[in-house]
Amino acid sequence: MARAVTTQKKVMWTALAWGFGLLMFFPILWTFLTSFKTEAAAISDPPVWLFFDWTLENYTAVQDRSNYPKALMNSIIIAVGSTLLGILIAVPAAWAMAFVPGKRTKDILLWMLSTKMLPAVGVLYPMVLLAKWLGVMDSRILLIVVLMLINLPIIVWMLYTYFKEIPGEILEAARMDGATLRSEIIHVLTPMALPGIASTILLNIILAWNEAFWTILLTTVDAAPLTAFIASFSAPEGLFYAKLSAASMMAIAPILIMGWFSQKQLVRGLTFGAVK
Amino acid sequence: MSIKRTLLATSVSLGLTAGIAAADSHAKTITIATVNNGDMVRMQGYTDKFTEETGIAVEWVTLEENVLRQRVTTDITTKGGSFDIMTIGMYETPIWGANGWLVPLDDLSAEYDVDDILPAMAGGLSHNGTLYAAPFYGESSMVMYRTDLMEKAGLEMPKDPTWEFIAKAAAAMTDRENEINGICLRGKAGWGEGGAFITATANSFGARWFDEDWKPQFDTEEWANTVNFFKDTMDASGPAGYATNGFNENLSLFQQGKCGMWIDATVAASFVTNPEDSTVAEHVGFALAPDTGLGKRGNWLWAWALAIPAGTQKQAEAKEFIEWATSKDYIEMVAANEGWANVPPGARTSLYKNPEYLKVPFAQMTLDSILTADPNNPTVKPVPYVGVQFAAIPEFAGIATEVSQEFSAAYAGQQTVEEALENAQEIATEAMEAAGY
Numbered sequence: 001m002a003r004a005v006t007t008q009k010k011v012m013w014t015a016l017a018w019g020f021g022l023l024m025f026f027p028i029l030w031t032f033l034t035s036f037k038t039e040a041a042a043i044s045d046p047p048v049w050l051f052f053d054w055t056l057e058n059y060t061a062v063q064d065r066s067n068y069p070k071a072l073m074n075s076i077i078i079a080v081g082s083t084l085l086g087i088l089i090a091v092p093a094a095w096a097m098a099f100v101p102g103k104r105t106k107d108i109l110l111w112m113l114s115t116k117m118l119p120a121v122g123v124l125y126p127m128v129l130l131a132k133w134l135g136v137m138d139s140r141i142l143l144i145v146v147l148m149l150i151n152l153p154i155i156v157w158m159l160y161t162y163f164k165e166i167p168g169e170i171l172e173a174a175r176m177d178g179a180t181l182r183s184e185i186i187h188v189l190t191p192m193a194l195p196g197i198a199s200t201i202l203l204n205i206i207l208a209w210n211e212a213f214w215t216i217l218l219t220t221v222d223a224a225p226l227t228a229f230i231a232s233f234s235a236p237e238g239l240f241y242a243k244l245s246a247a248s249m250m251a252i253a254p255i256l257i258m259g260w261f262s263q264k265q266l267v268r269g270l271t272f273g274a275v276k
Numbered sequence: 277m278s279i280k281r282t283l284l285a286t287s288v289s290l291g292l293t294a295g296i297a298a299a300d301s302h303a304k305t306i307t308i309a310t311v312n313n314g315d316m317v318r319m320q321g322y323t324d325k326f327t328e329e330t331g332i333a334v335e336w337v338t339l340e341e342n343v344l345r346q347r348v349t350t351d352i353t354t355k356g357g358s359f360d361i362m363t364i365g366m367y368e369t370p371i372w373g374a375n376g377w378l379v380p381l382d383d384l385s386a387e388y389d390v391d392d393i394l395p396a397m398a399g400g401l402s403h404n405g406t407l408y409a410a411p412f413y414g415e416s417s418m419v420m421y422r423t424d425l426m427e428k429a430g431l432e433m434p435k436d437p438t439w440e441f442i443a444k445a446a447a448a449m450t451d452r453e454n455e456i457n458g459i460c461l462r463g464k465a466g467w468g469e470g471g472a473f474i475t476a477t478a479n480s481f482g483a484r485w486f487d488e489d490w491k492p493q494f495d496t497e498e499w500a501n502t503v504n505f506f507k508d509t510m511d512a513s514g515p516a517g518y519a520t521n522g523f524n525e526n527l528s529l530f531q532q533g534k535c536g537m538w539i540d541a542t543v544a545a546s547f548v549t550n551p552e553d554s555t556v557a558e559h560v561g562f563a564l565a566p567d568t569g570l571g572k573r574g575n576w577l578w579a580w581a582l583a584i585p586a587g588t589q590k591q592a593e594a595k596e597f598i599e600w601a602t603s604k605d606y607i608e609m610v611a612a613n614e615g616w617a618n619v620p621p622g623a624r625t626s627l628y629k630n631p632e633y634l635k636v637p638f639a640q641m642t643l644d645s646i647l648t649a650d651p652n653n654p655t656v657k658p659v660p661y662v663g664v665q666f667a668a669i670p671e672f673a674g675i676a677t678e679v680s681q682e683f684s685a686a687y688a689g690q691q692t693v694e695e696a697l698e699n700a701q702e703i704a705t706e707a708m709e710a711a712g713y
Binding site (some may be wrong): 010038039040043044045065097124125128129132137138216217220224228231232233234235236237238239240 | 307311312313317320338339340341342347350351353354355356358359469527528531534541543552572575581
């Protein structure tokens with residue numbers, strides 16, 4: 001009897017999980033289907049699901065109108081660059097906070113997180129003026145630095161949580177064996193925290209990929225990434241939903257593929273510390 | 277899957293989909309910020325011809341209207357110099373021109389024939405008589421209606437209807453069982469969405485945003501009449517959830533045959549009469565925006581225009597492009613390749629003297645609508661501002677966005693019209709006092 005109840009519960013939870021999963025995935029599925037419709041079919045009411053004249057004309061139109069490879073390359077460089085730069089700075093910072101905490105370490109961690117609560121538009125003008133003064137407007141290096149600064153609190157927090165899991169005695173043992181600080185971090189700490197560092201990298205690449213405030217407002221042509229590419233297909237006066245859907249699919253495809261391959265690390269990254 | 281393999285797969289998936297950006301080999305390149313709409317996208321398609329003729333290459337930055345506004349405003353106020361040409365509207369042009377942020381277009385060539393620009397457009401894009409932006413296309417608003425449904429209702433649409441007739445016709449055309457709404461109008465919050473519509477409508481009811489001393493006027497009977505009329509008509513004959521419908525939502529409803537009437541931008545006429553997109557293309561008639569007999573109609577006036585920011589280093593090249601894109605020759609080139617229905621409307625007088633263009637079913641009504649809008653005297657009583665569906669002062673966009681949110685909340689039944697007007701008066705008064713008016 002008890003076994004039957006367990007099976008029933010399992011079925012119920014599985015169905016619930018699938019239902020919830022499909023609900024979350026539905027917008028992407030709908031965007032995917034719309035990208036193959038004509039503009040007229042895209043707005044038809046009642047909506048058409050699978051039985052419509054599938055067309056690739058939206059993808060062709062999007063390719064004709066914009067420089068997708070350039071936007072994609074910019075997205076990759078900016079997302080990967082800002083994440084790696086962030087990791088370079090965050091590993092020593094998180095090491096210090098995890099293994100040699102001071103009186104104010106907790107406060108500093110909270111203060112870092114609180115910077116995420118500042119509305120971005122509040123520092124728009126200072127940021128633009130600074131970029132202009134340095135002559136780096138519309139450059140990838142500007143976005144790499146800006147996105148790194150924006151995501152740094154999250155990177156430090158995630159790494160700090162991982163490092164706290166590693167017993168300090170192991171590092172002490174390394175020091176007793178004559179390891180310098182540099183080799184302690186590179187040869188002892190980093191290999192042990194590699195799963196954590198990997199999931200931090202993946203999550204931050206996704207965050208940087210999707211960032212759509214600074215990447216649009218600080219770029220023009222040379223450094224414009226895929227967020228600017230999508231924004232160019234949004235129109236308040238005219239129905240271009242099918243083309244917008246095609247552009248959206250092209251913009252999210254690389255990150256979807258990456259997410260698919262790295263889902264285990266991502267889930268671990270998101271739940272680490274909460275379900276030990 | 278191991279971590280190393282995951283990271284490897286990630287790099288491969290990103291790397292495989294990446295291409296190499298083509299280097300720009302042109303010596304002279306201008307950068308243009310623009311909006312994503314049919315006419316602008318079409319212009320981008322002809323850019324190669326301009327480059328062939330002049331040797332000047334063009335880079336486009338196309339953005340959604342609100343994002344574009346934020347982007348170009350940031351650039352021009354910081355003298356960023358990111359753009360050589362900006363696509364701006366009638367709201368920004370006089371304000372930016374007055375601030376010295378735009379290059380005056382007072383030395384355009386004789387061939388360009390600047391006097392051919394429709395006076396209403398030239399007036400709205402000037403400050404103290406100096407033109408600061410050249411109109412690429414202009415629009416007003418008008419009634420688009422289903423001729424078959426109007427006939428079925430036993431009514432005939434006059435060329436110049438009153439709001440009373442519109443409400444009556446809307447009720448007669450409404451057929452809830454067949455999902456037909458008598459009328460579809462913008463109720464969506466936003467100064468350029470529902471805010472623009474209700475302001476233009478208010479003009480025809482004799483209401484105004486500010487009196488001659490810049491005092492907000494939402495506590496007047498005229499405003500109460502306007503908003504109550506809008507809500508009553510839409511509650512009786514409009515679509516469900518109209519409080520969140522803007523241009524695109526109503527276009528979609530009309531094209532699906534779910535609206536008897538739609539009062540909106542004249543550029544929509546080419547969409548609703550296009551059989552490829554519209555299921556009712558054969559049954560669309562046009563009329564002037566309604567009035568209440570007070571001498572002003574509820575239509576607006578708008579232009580998307582090309583302007584040169586003062587910070588650019590490529591003024592001469594930018595001017596050359598503007599002369600090309602807003603010329604009579606450009607219109608003829610588009611007509612020759614894509615037909616007269618697809619040329620940018622509402623900018624030049626000569627277009628409306630062309631017998632070929634006048635064969636387009638909505639051409640004359642578009643011109644008549646543009647001609648009835650007067651940005652200098654938008655409403656019945658005198659006002660201190662310029663603009664039909666807006667007041668060309670920097671504070672307007674912020675105030676009107678908040679006010680339109682109050683109105684949308686009233687349409688959705690979250691508050692009464694009286695409460696919305698009270699709140700609007702408070703918002704506007706506070707903002708104007710803070711701005712030193």
